[in-house]
Amino acid sequence: MTDTGDAARLSGPDTKAWFLAFADRISRGADDLTDLDRRAGDGDFGWNIDTSLGRARSALDGIDAAHPAEVFKTVSDTFLASGGTSGPLFGLWFGRVAHGPEAPWTVADLASVFDTATAAVQRLGGAQVGQKTMVDAMVPAVQALAGSATDGWREALGEAAEAAHAGAESTGGMVARKGRASYLGERAADVVDPGALSIAWFFASAADV
Amino acid sequence: MGGHVMNARENLVRQALEGLEVSDGDLVRLHRDPDFVTRADPARDKVALVSGGGSGHEPLHTGFVGRGMLDAAVPGDVFASPNALQVRAAIEAADTGRGTVLVIKNYTGDVLNFNIAADLLSKTHTVETVLVDDDLATRSEDEGGPGRRGTAAVVVTEKVCGAAAEAGAPVERVRDLGREVVSRSATLGMSFQAPVNPLTGLRSFELEEGEIEFGVGIHGERGIETRPAAEAADLVESLTSPLVESLGLGRGAPVLAVVNGLGATHGLELSVAALELRRCLEGQGLRLERTLVGPYVTSLDMKGVSITLTALNDELAELWDAPVLTTALR
Structure with a gap:
């Protein structure tokens, strides 16, 4: 049975709507992401994430969305099926978030699941803050969620989005040490990391639910 | 396609796996979507041993699925890592409740996808890993570098771990023996x-x-x-x-x-x-x-x-x- 949730608890259908808004945001911005990646990496980032979310859109059509965990698991699988490095790491992140409670999530649940998921990405991806990767947006978002004084999931995710955005912007001044951008070093220092920007867009998409 | 026995390029690996069932269906079984190979007659109560990697190295790894060696092998495309969904499905199929040991050749894609699969199963499965990095031609001393490549010592690792698992060794012991083989x-x-x-x-x-x-x-x-x-x-x-x-x-x-x-x-x-x-x-x-x-x-x-x-x-x-x-x- 689907628990519809409320202002304090994020429900499965809310989560599904959040991902559909994220998929729309990525579709609109895929060319921009690809352009960033062309300047700092190998140029396939926007297309890859758009393709994974396209598959996620179809997969989400077929589920009950009884709770957020089910939605995150479904989206995770579509990313895990992709090659390269970013896709599997997004898949890991969403997949670890899916280990959360099988019921609507409070702000405390959100803080907890994104914390463990981000730790898993850091551990297996081997990236720390300041290395021009998606981690530069994930970590501030986790801190914002953990420090949030609000009981409403919309407000808390809004704070996470702001923090993630600032983190993504900060990658525009970093020299990459991990991932494809590390091959370019200083030459790509002024380019914002497309993975970090996508994380910021992900949290911001919750506002469209 | 001069010089190669193949149909459409995108079907090469899948068709080779289907062919393996033709030649050796008494020993191996192909699971589809996601693709991986298991023993035709799965073990019931022992540590599971799972490996895999890009195709193009045959008979590695599918040729080593069977009694005394692997329980499952996960093939990627030619010289490309399998994805984490394939690896996760193979672990879920092979694990008998006694835990799983993954034998991973040291390549960035393999390491990432096998470890992601293991991590995502951490709530329900015990998964240990053995990283094979035996190639002396590649450097191991670079801090933060990829380290040595994994090559033919993987066969020795799979044989030794497979025998230990078959003899009833617990998951930590199978893992430690694999790591010992690699270090030697x-x-x-x-x-x-x-x-x-x-x-x-x-x-x-x-x-x-x-x-x-x-x-x-x-x-x-x-x-x-x-x-x-x-x-x-x-x-x-x-x-x-x-x-x-x-x-x-x-x-x-x-x-x-x-x-x-x-x-x-x-x-x-x-x-x-x-x-x-x-x-x-x-x-x-x-x-x-x-x-x-x-x-x-x-x-x-x-x-x-x-x-x-x-x-x-x-x-x-x-x-x-x-x-x-x-x-x-x-």
């Missing part, structure tokens, strides 16, 4: 001619007449040095001596060797290599106690050979000798 093994390879990738039709590098490439891996990449061709005795010596030195093998040390064909070098020549290897080892006072000779970890149709040495002890020798029934090793 080193490999060097050389090539007379680079492979042609059937997906692109391109030969990955060119050598002049009378040249060989020394220190090659198993993905058609160049080695560490282009050298003049030499007779078998000198070739084998140039591969073997650095291994003996790196493993710190002293006089009288018992050794297991894999004389591995890299795809297009004939069994006739591999036997000559085995003969020269024994001569070389005995010349240094070492005891060649076990050998495996043949094309086991190939690099498509590369002409060349690799030599792997493993410093043996009684326990490893016993596990090496244990019965095995797979399509490639029995």
